[in-house]
Amino acid sequence: MPDESFETENENIETDSQNIEMQKYLTFMSNNLVYGIPIENVVEIITNHNITKLPRVPDYVKGIINLRGQIVPIIDMKQRISKECSEKTRGTCIIILNVNDISIGILVDAVSQVINIENKISAPPAKNHEFISGMTNLPDGTVMFCLNCELLVNQK
Amino acid sequence: MNNDSDNMIDMYLYETNSLLEQYEEIMLGAEKAKLFTTDDINEIFRIMHTIKGSSAMMEFDSLTKLAHRVEDLFFIFRNNNSTASLSEPMRKELFDLMFRINDFMRDEVAKIENGEPLSDNIGSFINDINSFIEKLNGNVSEGDSNGKTEKDSGVAAKKEDAAKKLDSDGKIEEYKAKSHFTIKIKFDDGCGMENLRAFMIVNSLTDSIGDKFSFYPEDVEGNPKTSNYIVDNGFFIFLNDEALIDKAVAVIKSSPSVASYEVMPNSDGVKKDSAADKKSTSASTSKSGTISAASSKTALKKKSSQQSSLMQKTKQSIISVNLSKLDSLMAIVGEIVITESMVTASPDLKGLKLDNFTKSARQLRKLTDELQDIAMSIRMVPISGVFNKMKRIVRDMGQNLHKDVRLTIIGEDTELDKTIVDSIGDPLMHIVRNSMDHGIEEDVNERTALGKDPQGEIILEAKHTGSDIIITITDDGAGVDTKKVLEKASRNGILTKPESEYTKKEILALLLVPGFSTNEVVTEYSGRGVGMDVVKQNIEKVGGVVTITSEVGQGTCVTLKIPLTLAIVDGMEVAVGQSIFTIPITNMRQSFKCTQKDIIVDSAGNEIVERMGDFYPIVRLHKLYNIDTDITEVEDGIFIWVEASDKSYCLFVDNLIGEQQVVVKPLPTYLNGFSIKNAGIAGCTILGDGNISIILDILNLHTASVSSL
Known part of the structure; x- marks a missing residue:
């Protein structure tokens, strides 16, 4: 990933925070970490969907689902980020995202809440976090990783 | 009202676009034949005339004026009955001018479509046409044999005009004497082009009540000077049949820019014709027939009535739908x-x-x-529209690049889905441009040295094969130099393995990789490094495949394989483990069971089975796609003998579920990055129970199975 993208990302966020702009994030758990997605990218959250497997795709692509006539690909967040397969638990669900008119579902361990973030979002400390555009502290003290949806959709 | 005018603009755009297309086609044909036939001239005249009329109605002045001048030009040709007398450079100039005008008009129409303001800058065209007409006149009067010159006819027209002005009042009286009712129409002050507006009314009247009426001034169509008369005195329509008045009034009411109209009974006419009054309609038709014969000897009028009757015919059988x-x-x-x-x-x-x-x-x-x-x-629409556009490209590029190339079109009647036709226009254009620019040799001597016809040839062919349409673009040019391609590719850094390992097919496939362009110099037409990869993308968008074959010195052939329609296929549902796949019925030949002893295993471990005297490879779907299933023994499962183009093989699956018609849904865009199409997956479909079934592409599946060995 090129360094410049982080810098520009950073500047944007700084100017944003000067105006104390509130941003809404949906937080979810994956691999015992808290992630956040900008709420405008979230379409809906679904559970218990029958995923049709696709042959010859990377392991993290779980397959496709039929969402009321629309075919949506599903990727496993945990596998995408940490290369570990997630096990199905009670809280497992799919968050349907719409990023630049591309629909995609992400399989996560559990969805937590929608929160307003006004804190300054800092750049991630290391560059090996793919798709992470920044980090921030939540009111309860946990750390949230901000997910960059564009990268998630575009990086293969 | 707003809706109404929107509709009118839609109609106008549709009509004008198709007219311009027609016009271009005639021009191309005429240029090839180096001659306008009388039909061509009449047709162009009619086209320009209609464009003029409708543009005037919509108040697109620049188009009106331009079309009017072109009409003038062709009026001269029509009087001379041919353009054969033109010298070579004159003809070239004429065609260039005509094509430029066509382009300009198309641009303008596109502007109207996008709601942009029109450019008024038509002076240069008008000047060009005028100077051309002057040249033409000089030319024609030199060759006295033609006798009739534009100047003469101009003078004649003027004389006629003067004569008419003198007896115009008399004429009206004459008409009044022959008919029972007069309708006097006044147009809005300063609306302009009154004569054409009047003519539009005449046209719509002909559409609604036939030709049972006459009008004055008679030559509104061809003579702009009549507009002055109309402004001063009004436009007169003479009717015989009382029953038609209501209809006529309705037409007049709905015409734009009509300020007022007045229906007046002609007392004289009634008296004179009282004997004939109660006679059958046939009498009145014959009468108006004589009137029109007497009043309008001009070919213009005849043409227009012919045209409107033609339009009436097409109106009844064709409607345009959004x-x-x-x-x-x-x-x-x-x-x-x-x-x-x-x-x-x-x-x-x-x-x-x-x-x-x-x-x-x-x-x-x-x-x-x-x-x-x-x-x-x-x-379904025929592909000819797209193909015909290529004619123009070949012509223009041939002239600019000084290459003599003929375009042969085969199978232009082939029909395919409208959305597909729309989406292959750009790719085709890219390919034809490439063929013109890179394919056909720069130097004629190069061609003759190889024993080829000095004139290059590009063949566009479309044909159906089962559920696909195959479009091939073949040129007999220099072919692709694989060495150069490899060099270029390695310089651009798009090679993924050592150069020596590339097969010819792979090298040719490099042409379709983004950021590749073989031409060293960027030209007006191609060489920006976009092009073939865009072609590939666009074709893949409609589920198609692009392949290139080429022999050095013999030419290049680009093949586009596109599904006939994206919508619905007959498919056989088969199960493998938990997954359900759909095999298009058109690809299936047979399904059969067999036992282990029927299977032949070759030294490499490939399984082969004999069917009807031939041997076919076996592709185990569960193995190829890594699907968990309990059925791995040949006795438990079932074989499906499939065929696609020249590839034939047997698929081993768990069992058949049944035949079903399925609606093809393209795979989500996100998955396009995984080259899933090459794995033999054409799309997916939603089954009756809401589950998803994956539609197999039998041809690509074969390729995938071969490469996975």
């Missing part, structure tokens, strides 16, 4: 097909004996099939 309506129709038909199988294959019905239900279900199936066929055929 494409989005067809899209939603298609979507609904798709849903009906799915729902139908949901109902008839409902699990609730399992094990029940329902004779009547089955009978009705069959009937329903038949009807939905028919409905689907019709819905599909509505969307």
Whole structure:
């Protein structure tokens, strides 16, 4: 990933925070970490969907689902980020995202809440976090990783 | 009202665009034949005339004026009956001018479509046409044999005009004497082009009540000076039949820019004609026939009535429909097909004996099939429109690059889905440009040295094969130099393995990789490094495949394989483990069971089976796609003998589920990055129970299985 993208990302966020702009994030758990997605990218959250497997795709692509006539690909967040397969638990669900008119579902361990973030979002400390555009502290003290949806959709 | 004028603009755009297309086609044909036939001239005259009329109505002045001048120009040709007398450079100039005007008009129409303001900058065109006409006049009067010159006819027209002005009042009286009613129409002050507006009224009147009327001034169509008369005195329509007045008034009312109209009975006429008054309509037709014969000897008038009767005919059999309506129709038909199988294959019905239900279900199936066929055929349009555009490109590029190339078109009647036709226009253009620019040799000597016809040839061919349409673009040019391609590719850093490992096919495939362009110099037409990869993308968007074959010195052939329609296929559902796949019925030859001893295993471990005297490889779907299934023994599963183009093989699957019509859904865009199409997956579909089935692409599946060995 090129360094410049982080810098520009950073500047944007700084100017944003000067105006104390509130941003809404949906937080979810994956691999015992808290992630956040900008709420405008979230379409809906679904559970218990029958995923049709696709042959010859990377392991993290779980397959496709039929969402009321629309075919949506599903990727496993945990596998995408940490290369570990997630096990199905009670809280497992799919968050349907719409990023630049591309629909995609992400399989996560559990969805937590929608929160307003006004804190300054800092750049991630290391560059090996793919798709992470920044980090921030939540009111309860946990750390949230901000997910960059564009990268998630575009990086293969 | 707003809606109304929107409709009018839509109609105008549709009409003008198709007229311009027609115009271009005639021009191209005429240029090839190096001659305008009388029909051509009349046709162009008619086209320009209609454009002039409708543009004037819509108040697009620049188009009106331009069309008017072109009409003038062709008026001269028509009087001379041919353009054969033109010298070579003159003809070239004429064609260039005509094509430029065509381009300009198209641009303008596009502007109207996008709601942009029109450019008024038509002076240069008018000047060009004027100077051309002058040259032409000089030319013609030099060759006295033609006798009639524009100047002469101009003078004659003027004389006629003067004469008419003198007896115009007399004429009106004469008309009044012959008919029972006069309608006097006044147009809005300063609306301009009164004569054309009047002519539009005449046209619409002809459409609604036939030619049972006459009008004054008679030459509104060809003579702009009549507009002055109309402004001063009004435009007169003379009618005989009282019953037609209401209709005529309705037409006049609905015409734009009409300020007022007045219906006056002609007392004189009634008296004179009182004897003939109660006679049958045939009498009145014959009368008006004589009137029109007497009043308008000009060919113009005849042509216009012919034209309007022609238009009436086409109006009755063809309507234009918004494409989005067809899209939603298609979507609904798709849903009906799915729902139908949901109902008839409902699990609730399992094990029940329902004779009547089955009978009705069959009937329903038949009807939905028919409905689907019709819905599909509505969307089918011939590919000729796209192909004909290529003629122009070949012509223009041939001139600019000084290459003599002929374009041969085969199978232009081939029909395919409207959306597909629209989306292949750009790719085709890229390919033809490439062929012109890179394919055909720069130097004629190069061609003759190889024993080729000095004139280059590009062949555009379209044909059906089962569920696909194959479009090939073949040129007999220099072919692709694989060495150069490799060099270039390595310089651009798009090679993924050592140069020596590339096969010819792979090298040619490099041409389709983004950021590749073989031409060293960027030209007006190609060489920016975009092009072929865009072609590939666009074709893949409609589910097609691009392949290139080429022999050095013999030419290049680009093949586009595109599915006929994206919508619905007949498929066989098969199960492998938990997954369900759909095999298009058109690809299936046979399904059969066999035992282990029928299977031949070669030294590399490939399984082969014999069918009808030939040997076919076996592709185990579960192995190829890594699917967990209990059925791995040949005795437990079933074989399906499939065929696609020249590839034939046997697929091993768990079992058949049944035949079903499925609505093809493209795979989500996100997955395009995984080259899933190359793995043999054409798309997916939603089954009656809501599950997803994956549609197999038998040809690509074969390639995938070969490469996975």
